[in-house]
Amino acid sequence: xxxxxxxxxxxxxxxxxxxxxxxxxxxxxxxxxxxxxxxxxxxxxxxxxxxxxxxxxxxxxxxxxxxxxxxxxxxxxxxxxxxxxxxxxxxxxxxxxxxxxxxxxxxxxxxxxxxxxxxxxxxxxxxxxxxxxxxxxxxxxxxxxxxxxxxxxxxxxxxxxxxxxxxxxxxxxxxxxxxxxxxxxxxxxxxxxxxxxxxxxxxxxxxxxxxxxxxxxxxxxxxxxxxxxxxxxxxxxxxxxxxxxxxxxxxxxxxxxxxxxxxxxxxxxxxxxxxxxxxxxxxxxxxxxxxxxxxxxxxxxxxxxxxxxxxxxxxxxxxxxxxxxxxxxxxxxxxxxxxxxxxxxxxxxxxxxxxxxxxxxxxxxxxxxxxxxxxxxxxxxxxxxxxxxxxxxxxxxxxxxxxxxxxxxxxxxxxxxxxxxxxxxxxxxxxxxxxxxxxxxxxxxxxxxxxxxxxxxxxxxxx
Numbered sequence: 376x377x378x379x380x381x382x383x384x385x386x387x388x389x390x391x392x393x394x395x396x397x398x399x400x401x402x403x404x405x406x407x408x409x410x411x412x413x414x415x416x417x418x419x420x421x422x423x424x425x426x427x428x429x430x431x432x433x434x435x436x437x438x439x440x441x442x443x444x445x446x447x448x449x450x451x452x453x454x455x456x457x458x459x460x461x462x463x464x465x466x467x468x469x470x471x472x473x474x475x476x477x478x479x480x481x482x483x484x485x486x487x488x489x490x491x492x493x494x495x496x497x498x499x500x501x502x503x504x505x506x507x508x509x510x511x512x513x514x515x516x517x518x519x520x521x522x523x524x525x526x527x528x529x530x531x532x533x534x535x536x537x538x539x540x541x542x543x544x545x546x547x548x549x550x551x552x553x554x555x556x557x558x559x560x561x562x563x564x565x566x567x568x569x570x571x572x573x574x575x576x577x578x579x580x581x582x583x584x585x586x587x588x589x590x591x592x593x594x595x596x597x598x599x600x601x602x603x604x605x606x607x608x609x610x611x612x613x614x615x616x617x618x619x620x621x622x623x624x625x626x627x628x629x630x631x632x633x634x635x636x637x638x639x640x641x642x643x644x645x646x647x648x649x650x651x652x653x654x655x656x657x658x659x660x661x662x663x664x665x666x667x668x669x670x671x672x673x674x675x676x677x678x679x680x681x682x683x684x685x686x687x688x689x690x691x692x693x694x695x696x697x698x699x700x701x702x703x704x705x706x707x708x709x710x711x712x713x714x715x716x717x718x719x720x721x722x723x724x725x726x727x728x729x730x731x732x733x734x735x736x737x738x739x740x741x742x743x744x745x746x747x748x749x750x751x752x753x754x755x756x757x758x759x760x761x762x763x764x765x766x767x768x769x770x771x772x773x774x775x776x777x778x779x780x781x782x783x784x785x786x787x788x789x790x791x792x793x794x795x796x797x798x799x800x801x802x803x804x805x806x807x808x809x810x811x812x813x814x815x816x817x818x819x820x821x822x823x824x825x826x827x828x829x830x831x832x833x834x835x836x837x838x
Contacts, residue, residue, distance in 0.1 A: 380496070380498075381496075382483075382496065382498035383481055383482050385479035385520075386480045387478070388479075391477035391520075392436075393472060393475060394443065394450075394475075394476045395450060396443040397440040399471075400443075400469065401447060402469060403469055404469065405451075405466060405469060405569055407453075407467065407571055408575070408685060409574070409737060410686040410688075410689070411571065411685055411686045412538065413736065414742060414743075415743035416537040417511050417512075418537055419514070419518070419535060419536055419537065420536075420537050420545055421532065421534045421774060421776060422531075422533045422772070422773075422775065423492065423530065423772070424769045425485055425528065425529075425530055426528055426764070426766055426768075426770070428527060429524070429766060434556060434764075435521060435764065438552055438555040438764075439474065439519070442551050442555050443473075443474065444561070445563055446548055446567055447471065448469050448539060448569060449517045450469075451467045451468050451469040451470050451471065451472065451516070452468045452515065453467055453468075453512050453516055454466060454512060455512065464739075465512075465538055467516070467539065472515070474515060474519060475506060475519065476519050477504035477518075477519070477520040477521070478520070479522045479523070480523045481502075481524065483524055485526050486526070488524065488528075489770055492773065493616065495616070495774065495775075497776070499775055503532045503534055516535065516539045517536070520532045532775055533549070535548070539684075539685070540685060541668075541685070542759075543672065543688075544683070544684030546757040546758050546759050547565060547682070549759070549762055550762065551567075553764045556764040556765055557763075557764070557765045566682050567683075567684050568680040568681065568682040573683070574685070574729075576733050576736075577734055580735070581730075581731070581734050582731050583730075586692075586731070586735055588666050588690045588691070588692035589743060590744040590746075591738070591741055600747060601747065602746045603655065603747045603748075604746050607799075610802070612779065612798040613798060613801050613804045614777035614797075614798050615798070615808055616795070616796045617795045618786060618794045619792060620789065621791040621792060630710075631709060635714070637713045639791075639793065640753060642709070642713060643795065644667055644751055645712030645713040645715070645716050646709055647749070647751065647797070648665045648693075648749050648751075649700045649708055649712050649810075650811045650813075651781075651799075652700050653806075653810050654804075654810055657697045659696065659697045659701075659702065660698070661747065662694055662695070662696055662697075663747050663749070664693065664749070665692070665719070665748065665749050666690045666692055666744075666745070666751070667716070667750070668689075668751075669688055670687055671688065671723070674724070676726050689729055689732050690743065691716075691720050691723045692748075693712075693719040695712075695715055750779075752783070753782075754774075754782055755783045755785045755793050760785040769787060770787060772784075772785060778797075778798055779798055781795065781796065782796045783795060795811070
Protein backbone atom coordinates (compact mmCIF):
# COMPACT_ATOMS: atom_id res chain seq x y z
CA UNK A 376 0.00 0.00 0.00
CA UNK A 377 1.24 3.49 -0.86
CA UNK A 378 2.30 5.26 2.37
CA UNK A 379 4.54 8.10 1.21
CA UNK A 380 3.43 11.63 2.20
CA UNK A 381 4.53 12.81 -1.26
CA UNK A 382 2.89 11.89 -4.57
CA UNK A 383 5.23 10.30 -7.14
CA UNK A 384 6.19 12.47 -10.08
CA UNK A 385 4.05 12.23 -13.20
CA UNK A 386 5.73 10.92 -16.34
CA UNK A 387 4.86 12.91 -19.48
CA UNK A 388 5.43 10.89 -22.66
CA UNK A 389 4.55 13.81 -24.91
CA UNK A 390 4.27 17.56 -24.70
CA UNK A 391 0.81 18.97 -23.95
CA UNK A 392 -1.29 19.91 -26.97
CA UNK A 393 -3.87 22.58 -27.75
CA UNK A 394 -7.29 21.11 -28.45
CA UNK A 395 -9.23 23.45 -30.72
CA UNK A 396 -12.90 23.41 -31.76
CA UNK A 397 -13.51 20.71 -34.38
CA UNK A 398 -15.00 23.23 -36.83
CA UNK A 399 -14.87 27.02 -37.27
CA UNK A 400 -16.48 29.03 -34.47
CA UNK A 401 -17.47 32.72 -34.16
CA UNK A 402 -14.48 35.02 -33.95
CA UNK A 403 -15.60 37.89 -31.74
CA UNK A 404 -15.29 39.31 -28.25
CA UNK A 405 -17.41 38.41 -25.24
CA UNK A 406 -17.42 41.27 -22.73
CA UNK A 407 -17.56 39.80 -19.24
CA UNK A 408 -20.03 41.10 -16.67
CA UNK A 409 -19.08 43.03 -13.55
CA UNK A 410 -19.71 39.85 -11.57
CA UNK A 411 -17.26 37.93 -13.78
CA UNK A 412 -14.70 40.72 -13.59
CA UNK A 413 -14.25 40.74 -9.80
CA UNK A 414 -10.65 40.58 -8.56
CA UNK A 415 -11.90 38.04 -6.04
CA UNK A 416 -12.56 35.56 -8.89
CA UNK A 417 -9.26 35.85 -10.72
CA UNK A 418 -8.22 32.25 -10.21
CA UNK A 419 -8.93 28.86 -11.75
CA UNK A 420 -11.45 26.39 -10.34
CA UNK A 421 -9.40 23.21 -10.05
CA UNK A 422 -11.28 19.90 -9.92
CA UNK A 423 -9.76 16.50 -9.18
CA UNK A 424 -11.53 13.30 -10.28
CA UNK A 425 -10.52 9.67 -9.84
CA UNK A 426 -12.08 7.05 -12.12
CA UNK A 427 -11.54 3.31 -11.70
CA UNK A 428 -11.80 2.80 -15.45
CA UNK A 429 -9.99 5.06 -17.87
CA UNK A 430 -11.23 6.50 -21.15
CA UNK A 431 -8.79 6.72 -24.05
CA UNK A 432 -7.12 10.11 -24.26
CA UNK A 433 -7.92 10.35 -27.97
CA UNK A 434 -11.62 9.88 -27.22
CA UNK A 435 -11.48 12.58 -24.56
CA UNK A 436 -9.71 14.98 -26.93
CA UNK A 437 -12.14 14.24 -29.75
CA UNK A 438 -15.14 14.92 -27.52
CA UNK A 439 -13.44 18.03 -26.17
CA UNK A 440 -12.91 19.41 -29.66
CA UNK A 441 -16.61 18.87 -30.38
CA UNK A 442 -17.87 20.42 -27.15
CA UNK A 443 -15.63 23.45 -27.73
CA UNK A 444 -17.69 24.18 -30.84
CA UNK A 445 -20.54 24.93 -28.42
CA UNK A 446 -18.38 26.41 -25.67
CA UNK A 447 -16.00 28.25 -27.98
CA UNK A 448 -15.10 31.00 -25.43
CA UNK A 449 -13.33 28.25 -23.41
CA UNK A 450 -10.97 27.91 -26.41
CA UNK A 451 -10.30 31.66 -26.47
CA UNK A 452 -8.18 33.89 -24.27
CA UNK A 453 -9.19 36.22 -21.42
CA UNK A 454 -7.70 39.70 -21.59
CA UNK A 455 -8.19 43.19 -20.21
CA UNK A 456 -9.78 45.71 -22.53
CA UNK A 457 -7.51 48.15 -24.31
CA UNK A 458 -6.67 51.23 -22.24
CA UNK A 459 -8.36 53.42 -24.85
CA UNK A 460 -11.72 51.94 -23.83
CA UNK A 461 -11.61 53.90 -20.59
CA UNK A 462 -11.46 50.90 -18.25
CA UNK A 463 -9.51 47.67 -17.81
CA UNK A 464 -12.43 45.28 -17.45
CA UNK A 465 -12.11 41.74 -18.74
CA UNK A 466 -13.27 40.23 -22.00
CA UNK A 467 -12.79 36.96 -23.89
CA UNK A 468 -11.11 37.03 -27.26
CA UNK A 469 -12.85 34.10 -28.97
CA UNK A 470 -9.90 33.28 -31.22
CA UNK A 471 -10.17 29.48 -31.14
CA UNK A 472 -6.57 28.98 -29.97
CA UNK A 473 -7.68 26.01 -27.91
CA UNK A 474 -7.59 24.40 -24.49
CA UNK A 475 -4.43 22.86 -23.03
CA UNK A 476 -4.55 19.06 -22.81
CA UNK A 477 -1.76 17.10 -21.08
CA UNK A 478 -1.43 13.35 -20.62
CA UNK A 479 0.78 11.59 -18.06
CA UNK A 480 1.28 8.35 -16.13
CA UNK A 481 1.79 7.80 -12.41
CA UNK A 482 2.74 4.59 -10.59
CA UNK A 483 -0.33 4.27 -8.37
CA UNK A 484 -3.62 2.37 -8.34
CA UNK A 485 -7.02 4.04 -8.02
CA UNK A 486 -7.48 2.46 -4.58
CA UNK A 487 -4.15 3.85 -3.36
CA UNK A 488 -4.88 7.24 -4.78
CA UNK A 489 -8.37 7.50 -3.25
CA UNK A 490 -6.81 6.91 0.16
CA UNK A 491 -4.06 9.43 -0.54
CA UNK A 492 -6.46 12.09 -1.84
CA UNK A 493 -8.83 11.99 1.14
CA UNK A 494 -6.97 15.01 2.48
CA UNK A 495 -5.55 17.57 0.05
CA UNK A 496 -1.78 17.51 -0.18
CA UNK A 497 0.44 20.09 -1.86
CA UNK A 498 1.98 17.35 -3.99
CA UNK A 499 -1.40 16.82 -5.69
CA UNK A 500 -0.50 19.88 -7.75
CA UNK A 501 1.77 17.59 -9.75
CA UNK A 502 -1.40 16.27 -11.38
CA UNK A 503 -2.09 19.56 -13.15
CA UNK A 504 0.21 20.67 -15.93
CA UNK A 505 1.74 24.01 -15.00
CA UNK A 506 1.41 26.52 -17.82
CA UNK A 507 4.44 28.78 -17.93
CA UNK A 508 2.86 32.24 -18.10
CA UNK A 509 3.76 35.67 -16.70
CA UNK A 510 0.32 36.20 -15.14
CA UNK A 511 -3.12 34.74 -14.57
CA UNK A 512 -4.66 36.33 -17.66
CA UNK A 513 -1.95 34.75 -19.83
CA UNK A 514 -3.08 31.23 -18.91
CA UNK A 515 -5.65 29.65 -21.26
CA UNK A 516 -9.08 29.56 -19.58
CA UNK A 517 -9.23 25.75 -19.78
CA UNK A 518 -6.32 23.46 -18.83
CA UNK A 519 -6.79 19.69 -18.55
CA UNK A 520 -4.53 16.85 -17.47
CA UNK A 521 -5.38 13.16 -17.69
CA UNK A 522 -3.10 10.92 -15.63
CA UNK A 523 -3.24 7.16 -16.23
CA UNK A 524 -3.02 4.83 -13.24
CA UNK A 525 -1.33 1.42 -13.29
CA UNK A 526 -4.64 -0.33 -12.50
CA UNK A 527 -6.29 0.96 -15.68
CA UNK A 528 -7.98 3.87 -13.97
CA UNK A 529 -7.38 7.55 -14.54
CA UNK A 530 -7.17 10.88 -12.76
CA UNK A 531 -8.78 13.87 -14.45
CA UNK A 532 -7.83 17.38 -13.36
CA UNK A 533 -9.35 20.51 -14.84
CA UNK A 534 -8.47 24.16 -14.27
CA UNK A 535 -11.26 26.48 -15.44
CA UNK A 536 -10.98 30.26 -15.27
CA UNK A 537 -13.50 31.46 -12.69
CA UNK A 538 -14.00 34.72 -14.58
CA UNK A 539 -15.43 32.70 -17.47
CA UNK A 540 -17.88 30.61 -15.44
CA UNK A 541 -19.01 29.73 -11.94
CA UNK A 542 -19.47 26.31 -10.33
CA UNK A 543 -22.84 25.69 -11.98
CA UNK A 544 -21.45 26.78 -15.35
CA UNK A 545 -18.37 24.59 -15.01
CA UNK A 546 -20.54 21.59 -14.13
CA UNK A 547 -22.73 22.31 -17.18
CA UNK A 548 -19.63 22.37 -19.39
CA UNK A 549 -18.11 19.19 -17.93
CA UNK A 550 -21.36 17.25 -18.32
CA UNK A 551 -21.65 18.40 -21.94
CA UNK A 552 -18.09 17.15 -22.57
CA UNK A 553 -18.85 13.82 -20.89
CA UNK A 554 -22.07 13.50 -22.89
CA UNK A 555 -20.26 13.88 -26.21
CA UNK A 556 -17.61 11.41 -25.08
CA UNK A 557 -20.32 8.75 -25.04
CA UNK A 558 -21.93 9.85 -28.30
CA UNK A 559 -20.95 10.54 -31.89
CA UNK A 560 -23.59 13.26 -31.96
CA UNK A 561 -22.79 16.94 -31.91
CA UNK A 562 -25.88 17.74 -29.82
CA UNK A 563 -25.64 18.50 -26.11
CA UNK A 564 -28.45 18.54 -23.51
CA UNK A 565 -28.24 22.26 -22.72
CA UNK A 566 -27.09 24.85 -25.22
CA UNK A 567 -24.78 27.43 -23.61
CA UNK A 568 -25.80 31.07 -23.42
CA UNK A 569 -22.69 33.19 -24.03
CA UNK A 570 -23.69 36.85 -23.81
CA UNK A 571 -23.31 38.66 -20.50
CA UNK A 572 -25.45 41.67 -21.44
CA UNK A 573 -28.25 40.39 -19.18
CA UNK A 574 -26.08 41.43 -16.22
CA UNK A 575 -25.10 44.86 -17.47
CA UNK A 576 -25.05 47.91 -15.17
CA UNK A 577 -27.62 50.69 -15.27
CA UNK A 578 -26.78 54.13 -16.62
CA UNK A 579 -26.01 55.78 -14.34
CA UNK A 580 -25.26 53.04 -11.75
CA UNK A 581 -27.69 52.97 -8.82
CA UNK A 582 -26.47 51.33 -5.61
CA UNK A 583 -29.77 50.89 -3.77
CA UNK A 584 -28.73 48.54 -0.96
CA UNK A 585 -25.97 48.43 1.65
CA UNK A 586 -23.32 45.87 0.68
CA UNK A 587 -21.29 44.96 3.78
CA UNK A 588 -19.48 42.18 1.91
CA UNK A 589 -17.59 44.78 -0.13
CA UNK A 590 -15.07 47.48 0.62
CA UNK A 591 -12.82 49.82 -1.35
CA UNK A 592 -9.08 49.87 -1.84
CA UNK A 593 -8.97 53.08 0.22
CA UNK A 594 -10.80 51.46 3.15
CA UNK A 595 -8.50 48.44 3.03
CA UNK A 596 -5.45 50.68 3.35
CA UNK A 597 -6.95 52.57 6.31
CA UNK A 598 -8.25 49.48 8.13
CA UNK A 599 -7.64 49.54 11.90
CA UNK A 600 -9.07 46.17 12.97
CA UNK A 601 -7.27 42.82 12.66
CA UNK A 602 -6.75 41.50 9.14
CA UNK A 603 -7.53 37.84 9.71
CA UNK A 604 -6.98 36.96 6.05
CA UNK A 605 -3.42 38.34 6.09
CA UNK A 606 -2.74 36.46 9.32
CA UNK A 607 -3.98 33.18 7.85
CA UNK A 608 -1.88 33.62 4.71
CA UNK A 609 1.22 34.18 6.86
CA UNK A 610 0.83 30.90 8.75
CA UNK A 611 1.66 27.27 7.89
CA UNK A 612 -1.74 25.92 6.85
CA UNK A 613 -3.11 22.41 7.33
CA UNK A 614 -6.17 21.16 5.40
CA UNK A 615 -9.02 20.09 7.65
CA UNK A 616 -11.57 17.73 6.11
CA UNK A 617 -14.65 16.66 8.07
CA UNK A 618 -17.45 14.55 6.60
CA UNK A 619 -20.97 14.88 7.96
CA UNK A 620 -23.47 12.09 7.31
CA UNK A 621 -27.20 12.83 6.92
CA UNK A 622 -27.79 11.59 10.49
CA UNK A 623 -25.16 13.90 11.90
CA UNK A 624 -26.54 16.85 9.92
CA UNK A 625 -30.01 16.13 11.33
CA UNK A 626 -28.65 16.18 14.89
CA UNK A 627 -26.94 19.49 14.16
CA UNK A 628 -30.19 21.00 12.87
CA UNK A 629 -32.02 19.84 15.98
CA UNK A 630 -29.72 21.97 18.11
CA UNK A 631 -31.50 25.02 16.74
CA UNK A 632 -34.65 23.89 18.52
CA UNK A 633 -38.15 23.21 17.17
CA UNK A 634 -38.88 26.91 16.65
CA UNK A 635 -36.28 27.36 13.90
CA UNK A 636 -36.44 25.42 10.65
CA UNK A 637 -33.27 25.52 8.59
CA UNK A 638 -31.58 23.90 5.61
CA UNK A 639 -28.49 21.72 5.69
CA UNK A 640 -26.42 24.58 4.28
CA UNK A 641 -27.70 27.09 6.85
CA UNK A 642 -26.93 24.80 9.79
CA UNK A 643 -23.50 23.73 8.54
CA UNK A 644 -22.51 27.25 7.50
CA UNK A 645 -23.42 28.73 10.88
CA UNK A 646 -21.71 25.87 12.72
CA UNK A 647 -18.53 26.12 10.62
CA UNK A 648 -18.41 29.92 11.00
CA UNK A 649 -18.75 29.68 14.79
CA UNK A 650 -16.06 26.99 15.06
CA UNK A 651 -13.71 28.92 12.76
CA UNK A 652 -14.08 32.08 14.85
CA UNK A 653 -13.77 30.22 18.15
CA UNK A 654 -10.64 28.29 17.15
CA UNK A 655 -8.83 31.49 16.07
CA UNK A 656 -9.26 32.97 19.56
CA UNK A 657 -10.34 36.38 18.30
CA UNK A 658 -11.15 39.27 20.68
CA UNK A 659 -14.83 39.27 21.62
CA UNK A 660 -15.35 42.83 20.34
CA UNK A 661 -14.12 42.14 16.79
CA UNK A 662 -16.70 42.09 13.96
CA UNK A 663 -16.44 39.00 11.75
CA UNK A 664 -18.23 38.17 8.53
CA UNK A 665 -19.46 35.09 6.75
CA UNK A 666 -19.56 35.38 2.97
CA UNK A 667 -21.29 32.65 0.99
CA UNK A 668 -22.38 32.28 -2.61
CA UNK A 669 -26.08 32.44 -3.48
CA UNK A 670 -27.16 31.62 -7.03
CA UNK A 671 -29.81 33.84 -8.59
CA UNK A 672 -30.17 31.86 -11.82
CA UNK A 673 -33.72 30.79 -11.10
CA UNK A 674 -35.03 33.85 -9.26
CA UNK A 675 -38.79 34.20 -9.98
CA UNK A 676 -38.67 37.89 -10.93
CA UNK A 677 -35.87 37.82 -13.51
CA UNK A 678 -34.26 34.41 -14.13
CA UNK A 679 -31.11 34.11 -16.20
CA UNK A 680 -31.48 32.51 -19.65
CA UNK A 681 -31.22 28.72 -19.73
CA UNK A 682 -27.65 27.64 -20.39
CA UNK A 683 -26.09 30.79 -18.91
CA UNK A 684 -22.71 29.62 -17.62
CA UNK A 685 -21.16 32.91 -16.48
CA UNK A 686 -21.03 33.88 -12.83
CA UNK A 687 -24.65 33.84 -11.75
CA UNK A 688 -24.20 34.27 -8.02
CA UNK A 689 -23.60 37.01 -5.48
CA UNK A 690 -22.00 36.75 -2.06
CA UNK A 691 -24.43 37.02 0.83
CA UNK A 692 -22.92 38.54 3.97
CA UNK A 693 -23.71 37.72 7.58
CA UNK A 694 -21.83 39.68 10.22
CA UNK A 695 -21.62 39.63 14.01
CA UNK A 696 -19.37 40.43 16.93
CA UNK A 697 -17.27 37.47 18.00
CA UNK A 698 -19.02 37.43 21.40
CA UNK A 699 -22.39 36.89 19.68
CA UNK A 700 -21.12 33.69 18.07
CA UNK A 701 -18.99 32.15 20.80
CA UNK A 702 -20.09 33.60 24.16
CA UNK A 703 -23.60 32.08 24.46
CA UNK A 704 -23.54 28.39 25.40
CA UNK A 705 -24.55 25.83 22.76
CA UNK A 706 -27.04 25.54 21.19
CA UNK A 707 -28.01 29.24 21.51
CA UNK A 708 -24.98 30.47 19.56
CA UNK A 709 -25.81 28.11 16.68
CA UNK A 710 -29.43 29.31 16.69
CA UNK A 711 -28.23 32.91 16.43
CA UNK A 712 -25.73 32.05 13.68
CA UNK A 713 -28.41 30.30 11.62
CA UNK A 714 -30.68 33.33 11.96
CA UNK A 715 -27.87 35.56 10.63
CA UNK A 716 -27.30 33.24 7.65
CA UNK A 717 -31.02 33.18 6.86
CA UNK A 718 -31.24 36.97 7.10
CA UNK A 719 -28.29 37.34 4.69
CA UNK A 720 -29.93 34.94 2.22
CA UNK A 721 -33.26 36.75 2.37
CA UNK A 722 -31.57 40.09 1.63
CA UNK A 723 -30.00 38.70 -1.55
CA UNK A 724 -33.42 37.43 -2.67
CA UNK A 725 -34.97 40.92 -2.67
CA UNK A 726 -35.81 42.28 -6.12
CA UNK A 727 -33.14 44.64 -7.45
CA UNK A 728 -30.44 43.46 -5.00
CA UNK A 729 -28.39 41.70 -7.69
CA UNK A 730 -28.64 44.75 -9.96
CA UNK A 731 -27.40 46.90 -7.08
CA UNK A 732 -24.32 44.66 -6.77
CA UNK A 733 -23.69 44.87 -10.52
CA UNK A 734 -23.93 48.66 -10.35
CA UNK A 735 -21.67 48.81 -7.28
CA UNK A 736 -18.97 46.90 -9.17
CA UNK A 737 -18.85 49.56 -11.89
CA UNK A 738 -16.45 51.23 -9.45
CA UNK A 739 -13.20 49.36 -10.09
CA UNK A 740 -11.89 50.25 -6.63
CA UNK A 741 -14.55 48.05 -4.99
CA UNK A 742 -13.24 44.78 -3.56
CA UNK A 743 -14.73 41.79 -1.76
CA UNK A 744 -14.04 42.32 1.94
CA UNK A 745 -12.20 39.18 2.98
CA UNK A 746 -10.11 40.83 5.72
CA UNK A 747 -12.16 39.38 8.59
CA UNK A 748 -14.35 36.92 6.70
CA UNK A 749 -14.85 33.21 6.33
CA UNK A 750 -15.82 32.53 2.70
CA UNK A 751 -17.90 29.41 1.94
CA UNK A 752 -18.53 27.98 -1.52
CA UNK A 753 -20.94 25.11 -1.97
CA UNK A 754 -19.93 22.37 -4.44
CA UNK A 755 -22.19 19.73 -2.92
CA UNK A 756 -25.29 20.39 -5.03
CA UNK A 757 -23.81 20.96 -8.49
CA UNK A 758 -23.85 17.36 -9.76
CA UNK A 759 -20.05 17.36 -10.07
CA UNK A 760 -19.78 13.88 -8.58
CA UNK A 761 -22.12 12.48 -11.27
CA UNK A 762 -19.70 13.02 -14.15
CA UNK A 763 -19.35 9.96 -16.42
CA UNK A 764 -17.23 9.86 -19.59
CA UNK A 765 -18.19 6.26 -20.34
CA UNK A 766 -16.16 4.35 -17.79
CA UNK A 767 -18.42 4.98 -14.80
CA UNK A 768 -18.82 7.73 -12.23
CA UNK A 769 -15.83 8.87 -10.17
CA UNK A 770 -14.80 7.18 -6.94
CA UNK A 771 -13.48 10.51 -5.72
CA UNK A 772 -14.28 14.13 -6.53
CA UNK A 773 -12.83 17.19 -4.87
CA UNK A 774 -10.58 20.20 -5.27
CA UNK A 775 -6.97 19.87 -6.35
CA UNK A 776 -5.86 22.10 -3.49
CA UNK A 777 -7.18 23.47 -0.20
CA UNK A 778 -7.12 27.11 0.84
CA UNK A 779 -8.43 29.44 3.55
CA UNK A 780 -11.71 29.55 1.60
CA UNK A 781 -14.09 26.86 2.86
CA UNK A 782 -15.69 24.34 0.51
CA UNK A 783 -18.81 22.24 1.11
CA UNK A 784 -18.09 19.19 -1.05
CA UNK A 785 -20.19 16.28 -2.31
CA UNK A 786 -19.64 12.86 -0.78
CA UNK A 787 -19.37 10.17 -3.45
CA UNK A 788 -21.98 7.49 -2.72
CA UNK A 789 -23.96 9.64 -0.27
CA UNK A 790 -25.92 12.39 -1.99
CA UNK A 791 -27.08 13.85 1.34
CA UNK A 792 -23.67 13.86 3.02
CA UNK A 793 -21.40 16.91 3.03
CA UNK A 794 -17.63 17.18 3.40
CA UNK A 795 -16.40 20.44 4.92
CA UNK A 796 -12.91 21.38 3.76
CA UNK A 797 -10.88 24.40 4.83
CA UNK A 798 -7.21 25.06 5.59
CA UNK A 799 -6.41 26.35 9.06
CA UNK A 800 -3.18 27.43 10.78
CA UNK A 801 -1.25 24.45 12.08
CA UNK A 802 -1.46 25.88 15.60
CA UNK A 803 -5.29 25.85 15.72
CA UNK A 804 -6.43 23.10 13.34
CA UNK A 805 -6.87 20.65 16.24
CA UNK A 806 -9.11 23.12 18.07
CA UNK A 807 -11.15 23.71 14.93
CA UNK A 808 -11.78 20.00 14.41
CA UNK A 809 -12.66 19.53 18.08
CA UNK A 810 -15.23 22.33 17.98
CA UNK A 811 -16.64 21.05 14.67
CA UNK A 812 -17.34 17.63 16.23
CA UNK A 813 -18.06 18.87 19.77
CA UNK A 814 -21.82 18.58 19.35
CA UNK A 815 -21.34 14.78 19.16
CA UNK A 816 -22.82 14.58 22.67
CA UNK A 817 -26.22 15.18 21.11
CA UNK A 818 -25.82 12.04 19.03
CA UNK A 819 -24.64 10.04 22.03
CA UNK A 820 -27.55 11.20 24.16
CA UNK A 821 -29.87 10.07 21.41
CA UNK A 822 -28.57 6.55 21.83
CA UNK A 823 -26.93 6.47 18.42
CA UNK A 824 -23.34 5.54 19.30
CA UNK A 825 -22.51 3.94 15.97
CA UNK A 826 -22.02 7.14 14.00
CA UNK A 827 -18.55 8.51 13.35
CA UNK A 828 -17.21 11.80 12.13
CA UNK A 829 -14.58 11.24 9.49
CA UNK A 830 -11.84 13.74 10.39
CA UNK A 831 -8.80 13.19 8.25
CA UNK A 832 -6.34 14.98 10.51
CA UNK A 833 -7.57 13.16 13.61
CA UNK A 834 -8.41 9.90 11.82
CA UNK A 835 -11.79 8.98 13.38
CA UNK A 836 -13.62 10.63 16.25
CA UNK A 837 -16.16 8.31 17.82
CA UNK A 838 -19.50 9.61 18.90
